[in-house]
Amino acid sequence: GKSDSGGGDKGVGLAFDVGGRGDHSFNDSAAKGFDKAKADFKIGGKDLTAKDGDTEADRYEKLASLAEAGYNPVIAVGYKYNASLAKAAAKYPDTNFAIVDSVVDAKNVTNLVYTENESSYLAGVAAALKSKSHKVGFIGGTSSPLIKKFAGGYKQGVLDTDPKAKVDVQWVAPDEKGFGMPDKGKDIADGMLSNGVDVIYSAAGGSGAGAIEATAGKKGAWSIGVDSDQYNDPGLAKYKHTIMTSAIKNVDVSVYEFIKSVVKDKKPLTGTQAFSLKDGGVALTYTGGFIDDIKPKIEAAKKDIIDGKIKVTDTYKD
Amino acid sequence: MSATTVKTATPAVSEKARPRMSFAKGLLLLAGALVLISVVSALVSSGKQPAFYTITSSGQVAAALSMAVPIGLAGLGGLWAERAGVVNIGLEGMMILGTFFGAWAGYQTNPWMGVLAGVLGGAVGGLIHAIATVTFGVDHIISGVAINILALGATTYLAKRWFGPLADEGGSPKQSPSVDDIKDFTVPGLSDWLADIEKHHWFFVSDLAGLIGGLVTNISALTILAIALVVGSYFVLWKTSFGLRLRSCGENPTAAESLGVNVYLYKYAAVVTSGALAGLAGVFLALVRSHIYNEGQTGGRGYIGLAAMLFGNWRPGGLAMGAGLFGYSDALQLRNGGATVHALLLLVAIGLALLALWKLYRKNLVAAGVNAAFAAGLIVWYLASDTVPNDLVSATPYLVTLLVMAFAAQRLRMPKADGKPYRKGQGK
């Protein structure tokens, strides 16, 4: 937080989830939208980051201290802020809040949610079409409801495309630590690859980097990135020739749009803003051109989802 | 009393060698396990066979080895310290220092400088522990806990300052940019040949080929170093006068002092070495298992290393076995998930049943009963299900370690003065 633009309104406040700025994942994506908005609208801002072991009280304190100091709007990144945001919104009714990945029922809260299951479905379609062995894999950081949304959509996409295919689903760890274990991600991917799996989609934060690395080491195997377009990730540049596509979630876009609606349009977005395939809030990338050959089939599936012909599940069961 | 003649009494002290888990015995046990796996995998239905094949696959063995190395190195660190009488619960913190400085220097220069820096980082942690425990006589556990907190605090602070601004190279407040690979080795020819044999799933032969194959394919230079360190530690601690002096500080420091051994010096040397080894364990995590420093990367492996050392009864061979067991079961659940862990249930059940028979033969009815009951329970579980639920699979290495500890009753022989405060010139 450098010097803020003076006056009553200090700009945007933003509270990251654990991982924070620089996680190469959805926190970073939020940061991108936040930074762009600050630049475009020439406003100040401050961002705070959660840490492991934070309690409700700690999360509430972050939001409340931002609102108290006069930041408006205030954005909470991550579903964990659910309860604390509800409380902060009640305490500071004049501040506009937004929460990413969750829904809080309050007048001054905008909910930015995404249909990750839809983009994951498309990832499943692509995986099924690209797999030669008819075995594909999914690696989740941990078996949380959010990640199960990815897993469920993916599996459905695979099986709808290739009913004979096998989907191997594994979790890195039983808790949140599973998002920061690239070595274990690599081991899991390695195990899958040696069992014949040739496409691996990982929704596992930092652990996904390990899976991508392992996949790059096996000839003919593909990986699918998540959240941001991992083909362009500087940390993964070495392996980008095997990153077939990414199921992206444009947190940056929604954060930017939200800030814009408050700061520039003075007409805050309200209620639940679902960012889906339809409005480009989530999407499957074609960067690198590896799936250009199957683009028609993917686009068809996408259309079916948008049209409601395909109903994508939002959960996963073993 | 009616005894008027001396009966021939049993000798008070028998001169037999003490039984130890010798290397040969370990090999024999391993061979037995391989045969068991071969037999069982030949007997189960063909649909279930792949799960058994993965148990001895070369990939599994290689992964197990790489998971075992950091635990083993941390355990070795614990061994050095405790053999000199200093309990080192700060291994976790020293490992963290290893991961951080390893990646930091590795990124700045080259991976080998990273190894050096990580080892030094760990050694500094060891030095702090030595100052606190040896010079100031602070309770070893307190000091260790403090070092764990301090190392975590310092590295997260520095990571934010040093790696945070390196976003373009892939750095972040919680993660370093990636570091180049450390060289790894494959035995030419042999590796391919073994891989070929393994594919055929021949009875026993393929299992053995998988096992050896895993050990000769893509072995990191640091893995080789780690194995050399385990062997070397045994040699140094048990076969040299330096080692004798060092161990004497853990057994009876006052006696050592009375013979002119500078106990403080040896304790310092041991604890600093301990830190260096833990640092190397951290380096291995940062530079071999992954290419980056990552906050929380050690994930409690320091504690598990300590557990491996206790498991191994304060001996290098034993701790290597403990680390191997944990690494193996962790790799197994990670790589292959529920199906293979499910297969493991059957193997463990059979193993327990054999143990029950042995106990029965030794007339230890209670132990036999307990073992048999556990075996029966596992077999029922195996038959009643197709796979182990994915959410439970992650428990495998912890459960296996706990069970092995519980079933392999052992007499712990910790160094006599381990963890006890020692002050110069206060012997009575």
Added chain:
Amino acid sequence: MHALVGENGAGKSTLMKILYGMQRPDEGTIAIDGETVELHSPADAISRGVGMVHQHFMLADNFTVLENVTLGAEKLYGIGAKARAKIMEISDAYGLGVRPDALVEDLGVADRQRVEILKVLYRGARTLILDEPTAVLVPQEVDALFDNLRELKSEGLTVIFISHKLGEVLSVADDITVIRRGTTVASVEPSQTTPKQLAELMVGSELPSPETRESTVTDIPMLTVDGLTLCAVDADGMRRAVLDDIALTIRKGEVLGIAGVEGNGQAELVEAIMGMRTPDGGTITLDGRDISKLPTRTRREDGIGYIPEDRHRHGLLLEAPLWENRILGHVTEAPNSRRGLLDPSGARRDTERIVAEYDVRTPGIEVTAASLSGGNQQKLIIGREMSHHPKLLIAAHPTRGVDVGAQTQIWDQIREARREGLAVLLISADLDELIGLSDTLRVMYRGRLVADADPATITPEELGSAMTGAAAGHLETAEGPEEDR
């Protein structure tokens, strides 16, 4: 051969530690071979040919003899075959009978002593310091030790030794120095003094004698042990009997002494009676009640008092204040607790009483037990145990390491208790004490009671040889106490 005598805490060990470089003197000089030296560490002393066998053995139990001997002197002959050969050579030369590859843990006291001496010789010491080397040895072993020492002397070595046993001092020493509270009070020649004079020099009082006068033995059995058997698994995983069919009876007013070389099951017998070990067979009856299956606590409540062999391990909480130590072992009894709750003020008051009555030298009851000297710790324990009016007192080495003054007090207390109808099980390595205090004597060898003797007629030498397994049965045909059955 120079002997150093003095009461507990006189400074004997401290002086020797200074000679050995373990402590630094504030003033004064040390000259070796006429040359003034400054010793900063044991290493200095060793290099000047000084070797020391400490009062408390300085051996690592988990190490082999070889390792213990070579430790610190690796430069001489390495730690391998050459060192082993050298050890055998020294051992053979002086008849020490040391086996280099045995674990020290498995050795008896006498063997450990020899290892200690070998350690010193191995380093080529010319001056040998022995701090109370005979305290734990039986007479035969003492003789053997002195034979060894004489041999060393004849080779030109200087031997300094410390002992509380004035008889042996007079018989082997060439010169005697008496010290008291840190200063030399006399230098005497053995030929010109008597034990009595020596004791007076040491403590300023008469030499005590453990002699018991009139018999107070009744015929009411207090403790009856029958068929007691205890097996233990040794390091090899072999089960062997450490107590083998033990039978004995102690009557009210009787002191039953058990003689035996340490490690022959005396400690286990005590622990079995105390309930600290579960025997494999046999019964223990206290005052008509079968206590074989009762836990230790109940046994203590039922009236067993316990003076443990190792007061630091079994008798005291060293870090705790005296009054908490007064509670130890009697936490359920008055004045220590009432209705499940501790009564610290009651315990404190009673501790004050014990301190006064038993002459425990301490400035107060809030100091930790560790800050008392060994003799005073022992007095505190005896006071505590006697305060609960036990029916049976188990006294294991009650005067070990205690000076003659305190010894007298302790003996008086045991005699006093016996007069009041207490049964006493006495275990001691001090044969004079054993013979002097006991009404009945038993000899224990390899877990069995192999012989009995009449204290009125037996000599320490006879008893000593019975302890090494050389004799069995009733050791004297002269009239002795009745057999148990």
Added chain:
Amino acid sequence: MTSHDTAGASASWLRRIDKERVVLAVAAPVLALAAAFLVTALVLVATGKEPFNAFSVMFDYGVKSDSMIYIANKATTYFLAGLAVAVGFRMNLFNIGIDGQYRLAAFFAAAVGGALNLPGFVQIPLIILVAMLVGAMWASIAGLLKVYRGVSEVISTIMLNSLATSLITYLLVDGRLGVLDKSTNVISTEPLPSSSHFFTIPTGSGLDPVWGFIVIAALAGIGFWFVLGRTRFGFDLRAVGRSESAAQASGVNVKRMVITSMVLSGAMAGLVGMPTVLNDTHMFTADFPSTVGFTGIAIALLGRNNPVGIALASMLWAFLERGANRLEFEGYDKEIVGVMQGVIVLCVVIAYELVRRYGLKRQQQRVGAELAAQAKKQEVAA
């Protein structure tokens, strides 16, 4: 573990207080804190940050009323964790497993609480009881393994921590013991009925209340002190901690004591999660605060295993965390607080040890001097 208990409150307690001892007891933590702040300041300066402003930010913010409430609430949890650890430490048992025990206990207690709808005065005690039972059972596994199989409690509790995590993950699933709110992505146990919410202590308008569980925590602290310091059982437990062999000879059944104290420690661990469940979240969520058990180790050690010390240590810890949040807001790296915590623990224990050693030496000298004086008197008399 060195355990030091305070002398009790009997009529003559004043007499026993020794000015020197009081001074020494106060000197240690003060010196240590000063040293810790000095080290932290050096770190800040070395990394180009202004230290004194940082400290004043922490202090100014830390003493604000809402910060005080935060500290009270957070310290409640830490205090209980510290007590749970201290029960084991008092008898030389190193229970690293508080973490697993309290999470498993909180999970089952929340699940039971969510499933029932009884009047609060029945249900709240029931929830607490379930938590203590579950914690005790989980801890007793380590106790039993130690006594009957000789497994070091260090190993078993480490393993049990991870097993607890897996078990919770397995059970906290829609359809097992969890309920999923798809819109919020939160999986939790069934929320407690409002009758099972624990009372809170209002603090003024616009401020959060203080959790009522602080009362239970205080009672637990008093209970800890009373049981350990004033009962036969407590004496036995401390005796085992000081010398296992002496305790056994004194009639304590050491094996049973190991299991009992593990069970007690686990039961106490069961309470750790209760302030959060009953006063705060009213359910168990997947992001239930973890690693509190490990914090408890540091706090127990810092508080010298004694309830007053643990209370102070837990407040210090909570204060530092509060300050950390503020530091970030003021543009500092809040991670510096981790450094501070580590340095504080290290400095405090070193200071305590130095003071202890000095005190011991003084005591011995006094014993020696008084004895010498006595002896002189006797000599003169003779």
